[in-house]
Every structure is written in C-alpha cells, then in structure tokens.
Amino acid sequence: MIKEILLPDLGEGIDTAEVSEVLVFPGKTIKTDDIILVLESEKASMEIPAEAGGKVKKVLVAPGATVETGQPLITLETTAKKAPKQKVKEKKGKPVAETKARREPEKPREAKRETNRAFASPGVRRLSRELKIDLQSIKGTGPKERVTKEDLHSFIRNKMEGASEGPRRPGTEIDFSQWGKIETQKLTKIKGITARRMQQSWQTIPHVTQFDEADITDLHAYRQKLNKGARAKRQKVTFLPFFMKAAADLLKEMPAFNSSLDHREENLIFKHYFHIGFAVDTPAGLMVPVVRDVDQKNIFEISAELQDLSQRARDKKLKPSELKGGTFTISSLGGIGGTFFTPIINPPQVAILGLSESWWKKVYDHKNKTTRPRYILPFSLSYDHRVIDGVAAARFTDKYAETLARTDNYK
Numbered sequence: 001m002i003k004e005i006l007l008p009d010l011g012e013g014i015d016t017a018e019v020s021e022v023l024v025f026p027g028k029t030i031k032t033d034d035i036i037l038v039l040e041s042e043k044a045s046m047e048i049p050a051e052a053g054g055k056v057k058k059v060l061v062a063p064g065a066t067v068e069t070g071q072p073l074i075t076l077e078t079t080a081k082k083a084p085k086q087k088v089k090e091k092k093g094k095p096v097a098e099t100k101a102r103r104e105p106e107k108p109r110e111a112k113r114e115t116n117r118a119f120a121s122p123g124v125r126r127l128s129r130e131l132k133i134d135l136q137s138i139k140g141t142g143p144k145e146r147v148t149k150e151d152l153h154s155f156i157r158n159k160m161e162g163a164s165e166g167p168r169r170p171g172t173e174i175d176f177s178q179w180g181k182i183e184t185q186k187l188t189k190i191k192g193i194t195a196r197r198m199q200q201s202w203q204t205i206p207h208v209t210q211f212d213e214a215d216i217t218d219l220h221a222y223r224q225k226l227n228k229g230a231r232a233k234r235q236k237v238t239f240l241p242f243f244m245k246a247a248a249d250l251l252k253e254m255p256a257f258n259s260s261l262d263h264r265e266e267n268l269i270f271k272h273y274f275h276i277g278f279a280v281d282t283p284a285g286l287m288v289p290v291v292r293d294v295d296q297k298n299i300f301e302i303s304a305e306l307q308d309l310s311q312r313a314r315d316k317k318l319k320p321s322e323l324k325g326g327t328f329t330i331s332s333l334g335g336i337g338g339t340f341f342t343p344i345i346n347p348p349q350v351a352i353l354g355l356s357e358s359w360w361k362k363v364y365d366h367k368n369k370t371t372r373p374r375y376i377l378p379f380s381l382s383y384d385h386r387v388i389d390g391v392a393a394a395r396f397t398d399k400y401a402e403t404l405a406r407t408d409n410y411k
Contacts, residue, residue: 001079003052004072005036010046016068017046019061020119021146024074028056036074037061040119047125054078119146128152139200141263154263190285198344206385209342212397214404216358217375222407226299240278240332241302243355246403248274248294251328254396256388258327260348268387277326277346278306280313287313288346290326334358339378350387353400354380377404 010017017039024036031053039046054076061073120128120135124147128135138155140147176182187195219242227236251258251274259270274295277288289309291302312318329346332355343354356378363374379400383393403409 001077002057003054003076003078005050005052005074005076007048007067007069007071007073008051009069010039016066019063019065019067021121022059022061022063023121024056024059026056026058030054030056030076038121039067048073050074050076052076052078120152121146121149124149124152131156139197150263188284190282190287194286197347201344201347205345205347207342207345207382208385208390208393209380209382210390210393210397211340211378211380212401214377214379214401215363215374216377216404218407219404220358220375235300235303235307237299237303238306239334239358240306240330241299242404243332243353244276244278244291244294244302244306244330245297245299246400246409247276247328247330247353249409250396250400250403252295253399254392256392257351257383257396259350259387260327261350261384261387265386271327273327275325275327277329278309279329279331280310282314282316284316287318287323288326288329289313289318289322290324292325329353330355334377340380342380343382345382345384350384351396352382354382356380 019037020040021038024030030036030050032051033049035047036050037048039048057075057077059074061067119140135147138147138151141151142148223237223239255270258274259268262269273293275290275292276294277290280287280289291305294302309322327349329349329352331343331352334355334357337357339356341354341356343352345352358375358377360373361376362371364371381393381397
C-alpha cells in the first residue's frame with residue numbers, strides 16, 4: 001500500500017516554512033513518529049514526525065525548499081492493512097469513542113524556544129533540551145551554520161572549564177518614548193549576523209592591538225604615476241591593492257599571522273595559501289569578500305577583483321563561496337577618516353589589519369637634519385594573544401611599514 005505523508009497544520013498561524021533538514025531517503029525503513037524532516041519558520045524550529053511506518057519510496061522535498069500545509073513530503077510503502085470496521089459502543093444512545101484508524105494526525109512537535117532558529121539535528125536538539133542548553137548561544141560549524149554534535153560537546157567542555165560562553169540574557173527593557181519621539185528599525189539580517197559574530201569574537205578571543213605608522217610618500221607618487229598610464233584609462237588603482245599585496249608578502253615571512261587554532265584549541269594550523277578578506281560597507285551592513293591567492297596576482301589583477309567584489313557586495317550578488325576561506329582580513333577606513341582604531345578579529349583568523357586615513361605631516365630627517373613633508377599612513381593590527389605575542393606583533397607592524405615604504409615590490 002502506497003501512502004503519502006502530508007505536511008500537517010503547523011499551528012500558530014504558520015502557513016509556510018523552510019525545509020532545513022531531510023532525515024530520510026528512498027529505501028529507508030521508518031516507524032510511526034520517526035522524524036522525517038526539520039522545518040524552520042519565522043516563529044520556531046519544528047521536527048515533523050511520520051504518521052505511519054514503512055519503506056520510503058520517494059522524497060518529494062529538499063533542504064531550502066518552502067513547503068505549505070497539506071503538501072506531500074514523502075511517499076511510503078506500508079504493510080498496514082485496512083483496519084476492520086469496529087462497532088461503535090453506545091451509551092445513553094450516543095457514540096462515545098472512535099477507532100484509532102480515524103484518529104486525526106498528530107500535529108508537528110515544535111522545538112522549544114531555546115532552539116528557535118538554530119539549525120541542528122534532532123539528536124543534538126534532544127541532548128540540548130535534556131541539558132537545558134540554548135543552541136542559539138553556540139556557533140555552528142556545519143552547513144548553513146548548523147550546530148553539530150562536536151559543537152555541542154565543545155560548548156559543554158568549555159563550560160566545564162569555566163569559559164564564559166553562556167547564553168546571553170536580555171538587558172533591561174527601557175521605554176525610551178517616555179522622553180520623546182522614537183523610531184524603531186529592525187536590524188538587517190547581515191547586521192544581526194555580524195553583531196553576533198563580533199560579540200563572540202570579542203568575548204572568546206583575547207584581543208591586543210598594536211598601532212604604527214608607515215611613510216607611503218614614495219608609494220603615493222608611484223600610484224599617481226601608475227594611474228596616469230595607458231592601462232589606467234580603463235582602471236584606476238586605489239591604495240588597497242598595494243596594502244593587500246604587502247600583507248601577503250609579509251604573511252609568507254611570518255606564517256603565524258596566517259594560521260588558525262583548530263576546534264579543540266590544541267593545534268595551530270598553518271595555511272600555505274593567502275586569501276585576504278576586505279571589509280565592504282553596504283546598505284545592508286558590513287560584508288567581507290575574499291580575494292584569493294593575493295600573492296600570485298599583480299596590482300591591476302587585485303584592483304579589478306576588488307572593484308568587482310565590492311560592487312557585487314553592494315548589489316547583493318556575491319556567491320557564498322566568495323565570503324569564505326579568508327586567512328587574513330583588512331579593514332580600510334582610509335576614504336572616511338580617523339587615525340587609529342581597534343578592529344575585531346574575524347574568526348577563525350588570528351589577526352586583522354585596520355587602515356586609517358593617510359595625511360601629510362612634517363617629519364624631521366635626522367640624517368640630513370631637515371624637516372620635510374611626508375605622506376603618513378596610520379594602521380592598527382589586532383591579534384589573538386593565544387597565538388601571537390606582543391614582540392611578534394611589533395615586528396609585523398615594523399616590517400609592514402618598511403614594505404610599504406618601498407615601491408620595488410610592485411614593479
């Protein structure tokens with residue numbers, strides 16, 4: 001007997017939901033009440049049970065699909081025989097019971113509030129409920145930031161070791177309208193994700209920031225000359241490609257800055273590729289596309305890729321793969337202003353470079369005993385003190401300033 005399993009009424013005015021996980025496949029034998037898929041709606045995460053047992057013939061939905069009440073989810077080959085008719089007992093002339101065969105299908109079991117909007121398998125959800133752990137407080141490392149069993153175990157281990165990664169408690173609610181007119185605006189999804197990542201980074205990574213300056217007078221002149229050339233008619237070059245190229249060269253020399261701690265924080269992983277992310281301010285929030293293999297590209301190639309990625313970031317046309325795999329990040333505020341700042345590390349990276357606005361200032365030349373105007377770049381290096389010590393950071397900024405002072409690296 002072939003039976004279709006339909007999506008039951010989800011309740012609470014929920015008409016549609018997104019499929020986050022499909023837990024069955026053709027040929028798998030399941031029992032009544034086995035979980036067949038997990039849904040995510042704006043209100044909750046829900047595990048959908050099978051209302052009958054048998055062998056799965058077809059799976060009619062896939063992760064990422066939107067489903068609605070009454071839609072077929074899977075087809076089953078069941079061995080159940082049609083239940084024989086039962087006599088209805090009467091009491092005082094009225095029926096008092098119905099057979100189990102006519103019982104209404106059970107409504108989907110809704111995940112508890114602490115797992116709302118968190119992607120995880122039913123097993124991980126079940127364990128988190130038993131241990132009263134909020135899955136939203138755990139950063140998932142699986143697909144679509146799914147919380148894996150290893151993530152949950154790591155969280156439990158850190159809690160036992162005294163790590164302060166417990167769930168956030170909401171602050172005191174304040175009625176700001178009592179003092180005047182207000183307007184409430186919901187954070188965009190990107191800003192919300194960025195906020196959570198930055199808070200987690202700040203709370204879990206011991207940040208230290210080293211400040212320094214680089215004399216880029218000669219680089220400034222070289223860039224101007226480059227932009228007057230024939231190739232520049234099609235493409236103007238900013239300072240950022242030079243800054244990225246210099247960083248890639250230095251990361252080869254000082255590989256600890258291009259490394260990551262493993263998930264147990266017991267081993268250091270050195271990466272022999274140099275993919276540098278750069279922060280882009282978009283209407284939806286901050287995004288960090290990645291330029292791959294910076295060490296293997298020339299200034300014009302890096303410049304063209306920067307322009308392409310920046311524009312597509314603002315147009316919301318970046319591919320997910322273009323936001324992953326970075327080994328080092330540069331955040332440039334040169335076109336805005338300011339001097340120094342403390343950029344927050346983008347995990348699992350161990351360092352980030354913050355570039356501020358360059359300016360002209362008079363610098364005393366000890367050798368010639370003269371004062372002359374120089375074009376100075378202030379920059380800031382934030383680093384993970386578990387991996388990098390202060391001496392290494394000071395050497396990095398000093399060598400970076402020396403690299404930027406020369407132009408022979410870019411010719």
